[in-house]
Amino acid sequence: MKTLKHVMIAFFSLMMLASCAKNEKEKTENKTSKKKVVAVEKKVDKIKSFVITGNDVMKFNRTEIKVKSGQKVKITLKHVGQLPVNAMGHNFVILKKGVDMAGFAAKAMAAKDNQYIPVGSKDIIAHTKLIGGGESDSVEFDAPEKGTYQFLCSFPGHYGMMKGEFIVE
Ligand SMILES: [Cu+2]
Numbered sequence: 001m002k003t004l005k006h007v008m009i010a011f012f013s014l015m016m017l018a019s020c021a022k023n024e025k026e027k028t029e030n031k032t033s034k035k036k037v038v039a040v041e042k043k044v045d046k047i048k049s050f051v052i053t054g055n056d057v058m059k060f061n062r063t064e065i066k067v068k069s070g071q072k073v074k075i076t077l078k079h080v081g082q083l084p085v086n087a088m089g090h091n092f093v094i095l096k097k098g099v100d101m102a103g104f105a106a107k108a109m110a111a112k113d114n115q116y117i118p119v120g121s122k123d124i125i126a127h128t129k130l131i132g133g134g135e136s137d138s139v140e141f142d143a144p145e146k147g148t149y150q151f152l153c154s155f156p157g158h159y160g161m162m163k164g165e166f167i168v169e
Contacts, residue, residue: 047072047140054090054153054162056081056133063164065151071143077128078136085132090158091115092139093127094151094166101150101159108154116154125149125166143168 048071053061067073077092095104107118115130126141146168153162 047074049074049076051076051078052092053078053080054092055079056083056088058088058153058158058161060092060153060162060164064167065164066167066169067143069143069146069168072140073126073143074138074140075126075128076136076138077131079131079133082133085130085135087132089116089130089132089155090153090162091117091128091130091137091155092151093117093154094125094149095123096125096144097147097149099123099150101152101163105152105154105156105159109156116156127154130155 048067050065050073052065052075054077055061065075075092077090079088079090081088093108095101104118104121104123107121108116111118117124117127117130125144126139128137128139131137149166149168151164151166152159155162
């Protein structure tokens with residue numbers, strides 16, 4: 001039964017892709033819309049959420065995040081300390097493969113006016129806002145291709161302590 005359901009879902013997904021444009025009018029047909037709901041729920045299920053905290057002593061609570069390739073990912077950064085953003089600001093930045101972290105951090109340091117994110121940078125997969133104690137911010141993105149990526153806080157001087165691996169399997 002389960003297999004049959006999967007086959008039906010897969011089949012319907014294909015159908016939807018193939019006939020998205022011309023199929024609009026057929027939406028009203030009962031059978032079709034039922035299956036459509038299943039497909040949409042499937043999609044929502046795929047979002048993988050993580051919470052990572054940063055504190056007043058420059059520490060993330062985790063140094064590894066694992067996801068699957070193509071998965072929708074939501075990462076929430078929570079600053080669980082009390083210090084203000086200008087003294088102990090944190091963000092969460094995932095770098096593209098092969099980007100040198102020290103080099104990126106040096107460029108970030110010069111981007112104070114842009115929350116320590118180099119303007120127009122092509123080195124970043126995703127990042128949150130820069131936040132202070134008690135604040136939080138989330139970012140959503142699609143997991144990139146398989147591999148190990150590095151994440152860091154780009155506030156000046158933090159990346160030595162605040163970094164980790166974002167692993168896509
Ligand atoms: Cu930080």
